Amino acid sequence: MAVTVRIPTPLRTLTGGADEVSVDGGTVAEVIENLETNHPGMKDRLCDDKGVRRFVNIYANDEDIRFLDNLETVLKEGDTLSIVPAIAGGASL
Amino acid sequence: MRFRRMESIVEAVGNTPMVRLRALEKDAPGTKIYLKLEYANPGGSVKDRPARQMMLDAIEDGRLTHDKILIDATSGNTGVAYSFLGAAMGYRIQLVMPSNVSQARKDITEAFGTEIIYSDPMEGSDGAIVKVRKMVAEDPDRYFYADQYSNPSNPRAHYLGTGREILEQVGDEITHFVAGLGTSGTCMGTTRRLHEHTRKIQCIALEPAEALHGLEGLKHMESSLVPEIYDSKVPDEILPVSTDAGWDMSDRLAAQEGLHVGHSTGANVAGALEVAKRADASCVVAIACDRGDRYFAPMKWEKHYEW
Numbered sequence: 001m002a003v004t005v006r007i008p009t010p011l012r013t014l015t016g017g018a019d020e021v022s023v024d025g026g027t028v029a030e031v032i033e034n035l036e037t038n039h040p041g042m043k044d045r046l047c048d049d050k051g052v053r054r055f056v057n058i059y060a061n062d063e064d065i066r067f068l069d070n071l072e073t074v075l076k077e078g079d080t081l082s083i084v085p086a087i088a089g090g091a092s093l
Numbered sequence: 094m095r096f097r098r099m100e101s102i103v104e105a106v107g108n109t110p111m112v113r114l115r116a117l118e119k120d121a122p123g124t125k126i127y128l129k130l131e132y133a134n135p136g137g138s139v140k141d142r143p144a145r146q147m148m149l150d151a152i153e154d155g156r157l158t159h160d161k162i163l164i165d166a167t168s169g170n171t172g173v174a175y176s177f178l179g180a181a182m183g184y185r186i187q188l189v190m191p192s193n194v195s196q197a198r199k200d201i202t203e204a205f206g207t208e209i210i211y212s213d214p215m216e217g218s219d220g221a222i223v224k225v226r227k228m229v230a231e232d233p234d235r236y237f238y239a240d241q242y243s244n245p246s247n248p249r250a251h252y253l254g255t256g257r258e259i260l261e262q263v264g265d266e267i268t269h270f271v272a273g274l275g276t277s278g279t280c281m282g283t284t285r286r287l288h289e290h291t292r293k294i295q296c297i298a299l300e301p302a303e304a305l306h307g308l309e310g311l312k313h314m315e316s317s318l319v320p321e322i323y324d325s326k327v328p329d330e331i332l333p334v335s336t337d338a339g340w341d342m343s344d345r346l347a348a349q350e351g352l353h354v355g356h357s358t359g360a361n362v363a364g365a366l367e368v369a370k371r372a373d374a375s376c377v378v379a380i381a382c383d384r385g386d387r388y389f390a391p392m393k394w395e396k397h398y399e400w
Binding site for chain 2: 010085
């Protein structure tokens with residue numbers, strides 16, 4: 001079962017420049033594992049030993065997974081998972 | 094200075110206080126650590142300085158007139174600064190920002206009459222820059238594109254203000270200055286001024302250790318559009334700082350020093366503390382970019398975003 005994962009600019013070095021990749025997985029955790037297999041280094045950018053890094057935002061469709069079931073959030077065919085960067089830049093702040 | 098009577102809020106920018114971080118100094122015995130509280134500026138952040146300078150310089154040479162719209166890409170503090178200065182001086186302001194900025198950010202700028210244009214959240218702040226460039230290219234006469242990333246008035250504000258004030262406040266004691274890289278204006282301008290001092294002052298630029306980081310306002314240069322005003326040869330050293338270190342230091346500053354600051358300030362102070370432990374350090378100065386309450390919104394109660 002495939003979901004679409006939207007990749008933010010800073011992580012596109014890991015996807016060969018692709019802004020979207022198709023990944024199998026029935027939960028967010030499974031998708032991240034498969035992302036890591038296809039694009040090594042991805043998991044470490046997104047997660048630490050306590051789960052999703054506190055400054056990384058992941059959305060299942062348009063909902064922050066923190067307000068769903070976090071890594072156990074169930075996904076279905078055709079869902080979109082978005083990794084959204086913090087609003088960093090120079091506008092500094 | 095801060096007691097003086099003013100003719101306009103525009104004059105209230107700068108001359109910010111500096112406080113000593115005595116609790117933190119226990120981790121680096123023998124070194125003084127000072128934090129310059131840029132959040133005491135009227136717009137609540139260090140960005141009041143470059144925004145004011147960019148506007149005043151452009152008004153003086155005719156680039157900004159009342160029939161033009163000041164436009165720029167900003168996710169936050171620079172936008173607040175343009176907005177209150179624009180309202181006070183009578184200029185129309187438009188800001189381009191990623192659509193996932195917090196509602197509070199949108200509300201603050203709109204309260205001053207500023208118009209907001211949204212860019213793709215997946216492209217981050219660089220997406221906002223690309224969008225504003227396109228808008229200006231299509232109708233160049235309509236806008237004054239302030240372009241904080243390329244405008245020399247941005248570092249100039251810090252050369253004339255921040256750097257001079259630091260020397261007045263700590264005198265000849267300062268051995269090290271630490272500032273994070275965003276537009277790089279603070280680091281470039283302040284460093285240039287401090288390097289003119291008779292005795293060598295080590296100026297250290299901090300940058301996020303990770304490309305995907307949570308230090309809002311700071312830029313990981315290797316994976317970003319590099320600002321035109323940035324010159325990597327200006328700082329004496331570039332020090333990476335992790336998001337976790339910055340976030341943890343923000344919490345510590347609130348709990349131990351009574352300073353509730355944003356994450357970029359946390360990163361600046363985490364870097365300053367590391368530098369303070371060095372053998373050649375005896376007085377380190379860092380910048381508090383803004384207050385922590387500007388970042389309260391998204392995680393806790395602002396659950397829904399409109400993209």
